[in-house]
Amino acid sequence: MKITDRKSEIIVTAAKLFKKRGYNAVSMRDIAQELGIKAASLYNHIKSKQEILSDIVLNVAESFTNHMEQIYPQSINSIQKLEAIIQNHIDITVQKTDFLACMNNDWMHLDEENLATYLKLRNAYEASFRKILQEGIAKNELENQNSEIVIFSILTTLRALYLWYSKKSSVEVEVLKKDLPKTLLHGIVKN
Amino acid sequence: MKITDRKSEIIVTAAKLFKKRGYNAVSMRDIAQELGIKAASLYNHIKSKQEILSDIVLNVAESFTNHMEQIYPQSINSIQKLEAIIQNHIDITVQKTDFLACMNNDWMHLDEENLATYLKLRNAYEASFRKILQEGIAKNELENQNSEIVIFSILTTLRALYLWYSKKSSVEVEVLKKDLPKTLLHGIVKN
DNA sequence: GTCTATAACGCGATAGAC
DNA sequence: GTCTATCGCGTTATAGAC
Numbered sequence: 001m002k003i004t005d006r007k008s009e010i011i012v013t014a015a016k017l018f019k020k021r022g023y024n025a026v027s028m029r030d031i032a033q034e035l036g037i038k039a040a041s042l043y044n045h046i047k048s049k050q051e052i053l054s055d056i057v058l059n060v061a062e063s064f065t066n067h068m069e070q071i072y073p074q075s076i077n078s079i080q081k082l083e084a085i086i087q088n089h090i091d092i093t094v095q096k097t098d099f100l101a102c103m104n105n106d107w108m109h110l111d112e113e114n115l116a117t118y119l120k121l122r123n124a125y126e127a128s129f130r131k132i133l134q135e136g137i138a139k140n141e142l143e144n145q146n147s148e149i150v151i152f153s154i155l156t157t158l159r160a161l162y163l164w165y166s167k168k169s170s171v172e173v174e175v176l177k178k179d180l181p182k183t184l185l186h187g188i189v190k191n
Numbered sequence: 192m193k194i195t196d197r198k199s200e201i202i203v204t205a206a207k208l209f210k211k212r213g214y215n216a217v218s219m220r221d222i223a224q225e226l227g228i229k230a231a232s233l234y235n236h237i238k239s240k241q242e243i244l245s246d247i248v249l250n251v252a253e254s255f256t257n258h259m260e261q262i263y264p265q266s267i268n269s270i271q272k273l274e275a276i277i278q279n280h281i282d283i284t285v286q287k288t289d290f291l292a293c294m295n296n297d298w299m300h301l302d303e304e305n306l307a308t309y310l311k312l313r314n315a316y317e318a319s320f321r322k323i324l325q326e327g328i329a330k331n332e333l334e335n336q337n338s339e340i341v342i343f344s345i346l347t348t349l350r351a352l353y354l355w356y357s358k359k360s361s362v363e364v365e366v367l368k369k370d371l372p373k374t375l376l377h378g379i380v381k382n
Numbered sequence: 383g384t385c386t387a388t389a390a391c392g393c394g395a396t397a398g399a400c
Numbered sequence: 401g402t403c404t405a406t407c408g409c410g411t412t413a414t415a416g417a418c
Contacts, residue, residue, distance in 0.1 A: 031393085039394085040395080040396080043395070043396080045396095048394080
């Protein structure tokens, strides 16, 4: 996250606090204090606390959507697409850890309009993921397992990567990039 | 969740609301209204809002611990132990959906003392899980993959099952019990 | 066991001085 | 752009009547 102006600075700071304690447990006074100013001063840069949340959540959601729109139409097989998606989740986890955590934990606190936008993006993402799986099954590249269970299982793990990443050093990210696709796609039991 | 007295009734009702909106977004007035009484009346049965949260979280955490202590020492192989653990997560998801969601989402809002208790239970659970994996690798039953990644991946999926369960009918739980162990343990790619 | 009334406090947000 | 002061409201929790 490059910080270009005061508004970005506020949003990045808020995301860090939201990740740690959750949207509702963080006050405007907390965010201001972290920046060394008073809560009232925040309102020269942002409209409301809700605006901070929606900026954070929709920023990450659009990152995922953009990548999926780029990968989905490519002429590579389903396994290569799934590997590219896993890589992208790892990349976003590393680059936007706090934003991602905030999206995962606090999306339900968006106001009506932004909630609808977020859910539309998320549903479209899952629909593309589902099609990739079904394409892989049709072409005999993947086992014919219950698609909903596979989507749930893989996406849940990928979405929660930030929990794991927070605890590990950046060196181990290379291990993650190498081993996670194996674990998710090939399982852990010996043949 | 069998409701035996007024206190249980309050806790079950609170868990349902906490699951939907999160601990901090639910007020004592909300809980009371759901029960058809006034907020002040709740305090005849419970000490504080914190007490409701810790009762919920520690109840589920202890369920997991008890099952692990029962499975861990058994004379069955590592794959059978992992299958038993997966079954147990599905069972608790079905039997205590709201409590489980609350534990997953709101454990960080526990007060200092209960937080320490919860973390101790969770760490012990993960340690047992880790030992089962390592035992399986040593006996050549499991692939020699990075244990931390496997623990993270499987436990994250199992902990989030309540999200999936809420959307599906109870008939599909049978599908889940049959297919989830396959997906988690054997992967999705054709050999 | 539930009620009304209220204490004590923190919240998001605004007005207006500098 | 940041400040002080403040509004109006919601929060957990308690006191005391019934």
